[in-house]
Amino acid sequence: MRLALLAAFILFAFPPRVRADEARYIVHFVDAESARAARMPRSMTGTARLDVPRHVRSLAAGGELFEVHGGDVSRLAGLPGVAAVEEDLVLTATAVVDPLWKRQWYMHDPKVGVDAEVAWRYTRGTGAVVAVLDTGITPHPEFDGQLLPGYDFVSDAAAARDGDGRDANPADEGDWRDAGDCGSPRVASSSWHGSHVAGLVVARSGNRPGIVGLAPEAKLLPVRVLGHCGGRLSDVADAVVWASGGTVPGVPPLEHRADAINLSLGGPGACGIAIARAIEQARGRGTVVVAAAGNDQAKASTNVPANCPGVVTVAGLARDGSMAWYSNHGERVTLSAPGGSLRERGADDIVSTIDAGKRGRERPIFAYHAGTSMAAPQVAALVALMRSADPAIGVDDVTRQLVDNARPLPGACPKGCGAGLMDAGATVDAVVEDRARR
Ligand SMILES: [Ca+2]
Numbered sequence: 001m002r003l004a005l006l007a008a009f010i011l012f013a014f015p016p017r018v019r020a021d022e023a024r025y026i027v028h029f030v031d032a033e034s035a036r037a038a039r040m041p042r043s044m045t046g047t048a049r050l051d052v053p054r055h056v057r058s059l060a061a062g063g064e065l066f067e068v069h070g071g072d073v074s075r076l077a078g079l080p081g082v083a084a085v086e087e088d089l090v091l092t093a094t095a096v097v098d099p100l101w102k103r104q105w106y107m108h109d110p111k112v113g114v115d116a117e118v119a120w121r122y123t124r125g126t127g128a129v130v131a132v133l134d135t136g137i138t139p140h141p142e143f144d145g146q147l148l149p150g151y152d153f154v155s156d157a158a159a160a161r162d163g164d165g166r167d168a169n170p171a172d173e174g175d176w177r178d179a180g181d182c183g184s185p186r187v188a189s190s191s192w193h194g195s196h197v198a199g200l201v202v203a204r205s206g207n208r209p210g211i212v213g214l215a216p217e218a219k220l221l222p223v224r225v226l227g228h229c230g231g232r233l234s235d236v237a238d239a240v241v242w243a244s245g246g247t248v249p250g251v252p253p254l255e256h257r258a259d260a261i262n263l264s265l266g267g268p269g270a271c272g273i274a275i276a277r278a279i280e281q282a283r284g285r286g287t288v289v290v291a292a293a294g295n296d297q298a299k300a301s302t303n304v305p306a307n308c309p310g311v312v313t314v315a316g317l318a319r320d321g322s323m324a325w326y327s328n329h330g331e332r333v334t335l336s337a338p339g340g341s342l343r344e345r346g347a348d349d350i351v352s353t354i355d356a357g358k359r360g361r362e363r364p365i366f367a368y369h370a371g372t373s374m375a376a377p378q379v380a381a382l383v384a385l386m387r388s389a390d391p392a393i394g395v396d397d398v399t400r401q402l403v404d405n406a407r408p409l410p411g412a413c414p415k416g417c418g419a420g421l422m423d424a425g426a427t428v429d430a431v432v433e434d435r436a437r438r
């Protein structure tokens, strides 16, 4: 069986990140007289001493700013007439220069966005790894420093277009089609599907010019499983084993298994024994497997690997928050994420990283794609944020939290979009709270 891929300028101020400056405190006094006394140089010391709080200035809205060398706040708390002492926190303006942010409606739209900024108050994915099993990867400034050494599992040299079978270079060689290829009369340019998916997960934050992924401080493991006309289930099954830290003969083992595997691919059929087993093993090793529901306007249960046991299956939403017209659906869907409208207006689709080449690689650009392929990696990136917030969270708890914290769908989905719209903010918040309770 062949598996097809499923794709059919601003300075933005984030919520400030804070850290405590241990040397400065703002002190509030019960009355003006106490404040005045505290502002006076300490008469008992005679000369300035390093261990005595130094008055810096009075704040306009009330409060006296002191500097304490060595951070010994007890000296301030012990002053006569002190009502309260607070840290003079250092706030940093985390202004981001990703100029396409405004077009990333799927990240921040109040109604249909995944609420990235709230999740980023806790984590941007540090320490987590997402494996993207796809067409491979292309060079892009958004990937600088973001990638782990991946692997190319495409065993058919002709489909791989790199002259051999499996190898250690997961570069996307292009999946362009000439008329008559792959049983289709239509000519098609290369999709650079794997790079588009990867950008949604780990595109760098704050670099010019472009987008930001939902987990920009996570690492991405690029695993190539799709070539010309798609890829083989057998290669995908092996790649699932490898990316989750299992052993595949002839392939050097990974040092650290992926926290999430993203499968933005599929084809009609039941979940066979080979792929079911690979996914079950991956889950046993702690890897969450996320799959696109498919773009066949059919039940997700008819599409493999979306229908495999234990998979987090993701349907696609249009710009208005209703189910996208192309999306698979039904009781097999776990939850939904923005996939783009796939109408005339490209801006209602999902912008991410691709290559400009019509056939082979040329240069990095940004482009809109739509499909459940674009929805799934947002969930995979959220899994990375969850694992970053709580490295001990188990596979089943990840699924439970995704479901429990999904938002009611902003639009209609009578055919079934699972628990609703993924909510990165609420989900990471819940994971952090759970961890604190343990
Ligand atoms: Ca090869």
Ligand SMILES: [Ca+2]
Pocket: 152, 162, 167, 168, 169, 170, 171
């Ligand atoms: Ca290769």
Ligand SMILES: [Ca+2]
Pocket: 098, 142, 203, 204, 205, 206, 207, 208, 209, 210, 211, 212
């Ligand atoms: Ca960027």
